[in-house]
Amino acid sequence: MKMTGAEMIVAALQAEEVDVIFGYPGGKVLNLYDAFYDSSIQHYLSRHEQGAIHAADGYARVTGKAGVVFTTSGPGATNLVTGLANAYMDSVPLVVFTGQVATTLIGTDAFQEADIFGITQPVTKHNYLVTDVNELPRIIKEAFYLAKTGRPGPVLIDLPTDVQVAAGEFKYPSTVNIPGYNPTLDGHPVQINRAAQAIAQAEKPVIYAGGGVVISGAQQLLLELAEKANIPVTTTLMGLGGFPGTHPLSLGMLGMHGTYYANMAVHESDLIIAVGARFDDRVTGKLSHFARTAKIIHIDIDPAEIGKNVSVDIPIVGDVTRVLTSLVQKVKGKTHEAWLEKIAQWRRQAPLTYVQAEDAEVLPQYVIESIYQVTEGEALIATEVGQHQMWAAQYYLFKKPRAFISSGGLGTMGYGFPASLGVQIGAPGQTVFCIAGDGSFQMNLQELATAVAYQLPVKVAIINNHYLGMVRQWQEMFYGGRYASVDLQQSPDFVKLAEAFGAVGLRVQKPREVVPAIEKALATPGPVVIDFHVRAEENVFPMVPPNSGISEMVRGNEA
Amino acid sequence: MKHVLAVLVEDKPGVLVRVAGLFARRGFNIESLAVGRTQDPGISRMTIEVEADERTLEQVEKQLHKLINVLKISNLTVEPSVHRELLLIKVKATAATRAEIQHIVETFRAKVVDVALNSLIIEVTGNEEKLQAIQLLLAPYGILEVVRTGKIALLRGAKTTKNGEEQKNGKNVL
Ligand SMILES: Cc1ncc(C[n+]2csc(CCOP(=O)(O)OP(=O)(O)O)c2C)c(N)n1
Numbered sequence A: 001m002k003m004t005g006a007e008m009i010v011a012a013l014q015a016e017e018v019d020v021i022f023g024y025p026g027g028k029v030l031n032l033y034d035a036f037y038d039s040s041i042q043h044y045l046s047r048h049e050q051g052a053i054h055a056a057d058g059y060a061r062v063t064g065k066a067g068v069v070f071t072t073s074g075p076g077a078t079n080l081v082t083g084l085a086n087a088y089m090d091s092v093p094l095v096v097f098t099g100q101v102a103t104t105l106i107g108t109d110a111f112q113e114a115d116i117f118g119i120t121q122p123v124t125k126h127n128y129l130v131t132d133v134n135e136l137p138r139i140i141k142e143a144f145y146l147a148k149t150g151r152p153g154p155v156l157i158d159l160p161t162d163v164q165v166a167a168g169e170f171k172y173p174s175t176v177n178i179p180g181y182n183p184t185l186d187g188h189p190v191q192i193n194r195a196a197q198a199i200a201q202a203e204k205p206v207i208y209a210g211g212g213v214v215i216s217g218a219q220q221l222l223l224e225l226a227e228k229a230n231i232p233v234t235t236t237l238m239g240l241g242g243f244p245g246t247h248p249l250s251l252g253m254l255g256m257h258g259t260y261y262a263n264m265a266v267h268e269s270d271l272i273i274a275v276g277a278r279f280d281d282r283v284t285g286k287l288s289h290f291a292r293t294a295k296i297i298h299i300d301i302d303p304a305e306i307g308k309n310v311s312v313d314i315p316i317v318g319d320v321t322r323v324l325t326s327l328v329q330k331v332k333g334k335t336h337e338a339w340l341e342k343i344a345q346w347r348r349q350a351p352l353t354y355v356q357a358e359d360a361e362v363l364p365q366y367v368i369e370s371i372y373q374v375t376e377g378e379a380l381i382a383t384e385v386g387q388h389q390m391w392a393a394q395y396y397l398f399k400k401p402r403a404f405i406s407s408g409g410l411g412t413m414g415y416g417f418p419a420s421l422g423v424q425i426g427a428p429g430q431t432v433f434c435i436a437g438d439g440s441f442q443m444n445l446q447e448l449a450t451a452v453a454y455q456l457p458v459k460v461a462i463i464n465n466h467y468l469g470m471v472r473q474w475q476e477m478f479y480g481g482r483y484a485s486v487d488l489q490q491s492p493d494f495v496k497l498a499e500a501f502g503a504v505g506l507r508v509q510k511p512r513e514v515v516p517a518i519e520k521a522l523a524t525p526g527p528v529v530i531d532f533h534v535r536a537e538e539n540v541f542p543m544v545p546p547n548s549g550i551s552e553m554v555r556g557n558e559a
Numbered sequence B: 001m002k003h004v005l006a007v008l009v010e011d012k013p014g015v016l017v018r019v020a021g022l023f024a025r026r027g028f029n030i031e032s033l034a035v036g037r038t039q040d041p042g043i044s045r046m047t048i049e050v051e052a053d054e055r056t057l058e059q060v061e062k063q064l065h066k067l068i069n070v071l072k073i074s075n076l077t078v079e080p081s082v083h084r085e086l087l088l089i090k091v092k093a094t095a096a097t098r099a100e101i102q103h104i105v106e107t108f109r110a111k112v113v114d115v116a117l118n119s120l121i122i123e124v125t126g127n128e129e130k131l132q133a134i135q136l137l138l139a140p141y142g143i144l145e146v147v148r149t150g151k152i153a154l155l156r157g158a159k160t161t162k163n164g165e166e167q168k169n170g171k172n173v174l
């Protein structure tokens, strides 16, 4: 069938069963937007392209589908770079369409021309510059396939205006043929046998589960593996919810702000079973000190992650679900009483705690725990980046995957709030909280207009410590308390700000106001911003100081 | 240690930038790089000489595999192979030195490809050592300019590094 390039995109997105798009129009996508004018696909207009791509990212994380983004060329497209890098680091499937100047003008510094194909190469899984409309169906098919399969990631398609209007034959391919792309899905049986043997021999095993478990949907298999052989499980930030945080075998998060017991368990372990994780420096601490007595099994779909940071004894390349399916069958029951008792001792020695006095300042941990209790652990939580993010990771126990949405690899302030809107769009009817910092929220607060426009009932909990708290904590601990450029006293009145946008604003200054405010926000339809004034100089503990081993934690409050 | 990698890539726009960018971004060192078409339409071959220890080399190969346009990577350092590079040298030559230079050229089975009043261009192919040796011997006459193609290499015998059936990503599994 003959169609214009823009019409092909409508037809292709329908074929891919896309029902929402996040975007922002402009001169070089007028044809594209015109083609979508009559389509049934819902377009969400953000207030900044960064907001659009983070929303698409949140949508993708919560649904497991690819998030789709449209922007214009030049500034519209360059505004996506952070969002692409963010999605690339956390392996989030996105298909991003950017307008481009006509092919005849490319390379002439035309109005709103930017080399987005070149700029985004390092932050996409793959990208395309379309120069022939007849290639468009194949390219879109490939883009969705690449974004969603193997190790997922963002794929960008740059669309010159003349390609959008040119007519060509449209036939959407049913298969792809990408000779240079063959992700290994099944683990090697010999390796899986070796892993099962190592598990049988281990006396102090620990499962270290990452985002790969969530992406692969392997939570049930992970639970089976852990319960069958009584192996404690610690997760990364990205892995939260991949194993129920409320389970007796759960050690919570490991790494820089991980629990004392998770880090000690890894440190003293004789077998680490890394599942869909990548030994990030925030997890391992000083590498030469990391898990020196442990054998390492590493299961990951990306062969380049294996052996990148640590040497691995038993590498298994494959999809976590497929690998665990065979591994679980081969693993035999064990009790590990002594090991679990040792871990229980560490847990008793240094639990995650804080003391909220009735008449004192509100503690951030108390706010998070209250949200956890009021929502009965069932809310979807998107976070910004900073101390509040770590407290959310520590004090909200996730029972299920795809419930904790946070910028892990890139640590992008300004991610959480727009992402929470995408989460709400992907999960209508569910309770969505955005746990934000006063600093981070100000990076994309214009999206309040988006939230109000579409009546997305996200509840934003600003953990307002009047500081760039995480940076302040480092300055306090490692720079002699010289607080350089971290003071945020001069912030807007967040209640009035919410009201100005047409949302509801609430302020909390006392501990006893915390729970009622959360309840009130939940009872209020539409978006609500709660400005929780919390203790300004509260620190996140435990903490593994930079360049230290993970057993060398500063335990803070209770130490 | 220096390794010579033969990298088969799809002949698509931007593929050279993708490969070069990957090396720069991840801090891998390219010693030399030669690119050209192969017998298969649509497939180019890059010969990349890289200085790396075992562990870095493994990362180089794995990261290259992640590029969608990369089809196959072979390390030609670990198997018997023929390595060649082409060098053009413009050297000063007077009536007095011309014969001596000609003698060096013959010894190295090189060729004089341009003769001018005060200079010669010499074409020589060979491996690293040979090219270094001739350059060293010509230096006293005054080298005006040197250009090299970068190394290319083929496996010895009938075996080839052609893009085959073999699944590439799982290669480093065991
Ligand atoms: C875009 C961006 N800029 C800078 C940083 C560095 N950074 C990390 S945490 C942080 C402070 C965040 O402050 P806030 O949002 O108030 O959270 P808090 O730590 O106070 O809870 C900063 C500046 C970052 N992660 N992202």
Ligand SMILES: [Mg+2]
Residues within 6 Å of the ligand: A386, A437, A438, A439, A463, A464, A465, A466, A467, A468, A469
């Ligand atoms: Mg703050």
